[in-house]
Amino acid sequence: MASNRxxxxxxxxxxxxxxxxxxxxxxxxxxxxxxVTRVETTPDLRYAKVYVSFLEESKAKDAMKGLQSAGGWLxxxxxxxxxxxxxxxxxxxxxxxITYGAKMLEIINNLPYGNHDDEE
Numbered sequence: 117m118a119s120n121r122x123x124x125x126x127x128x129x130x131x132x133x134x135x136x137x138x139x140x141x142x143x144x145x146x147x148x149x150x151x152v153t154r155v156e157t158t159p160d161l162r163y164a165k166v167y168v169s170f171l172e173e174s175k176a177k178d179a180m181k182g183l184q185s186a187g188g189w190l191x192x193x194x195x196x197x198x199x200x201x202x203x204x205x206x207x208x209x210x211x212x213x214i215t216y217g218a219k220m221l222e223i224i225n226n227l228p229y230g231n232h233d234d235e236e
Contacts, residue, residue, distance in 0.1 A: 122157055125200070129164055130155045132194045133206075140190070144182030148175045153211045157204055164204035167211035176210060183208045 134152040149171035157164040170176040187206045195203030
């Protein structure tokens with residue numbers, strides 16, 4: 117039952133962080149399209165690993181620095197919204213699963229189609 121609670125907290129934190137990212141005034145973050153792909157919170161609610169993905173990979177390094185800089189403000193805002201006894205410390209992680217998926221799709225689409233005479 118505790119894992120269900122953690123899953124609900126993860127979902128709510130993901131929604132809250134995604135909504136608050138638009139309000140961050142740091143130009144490294146404000147000028148970048150950022151998606152929060154998932155959040156993993158430790159069972160003791162001390163840390164939350166926030167996986168983010170960027171539309172422009174060239175800006176990812178600077179945007180990650182901006183997110184780390186704005187982490188305290190985001191933590192306070194999320195804590196005020198979710199009304200948790202203890203708001204987890206946000207740890208940022210780059211999620212490249214979208215890029216990886218796009219690369220795999222490109223490889224699959226570029227596979228040569230041969231004649232399959234055996235099927236007839």
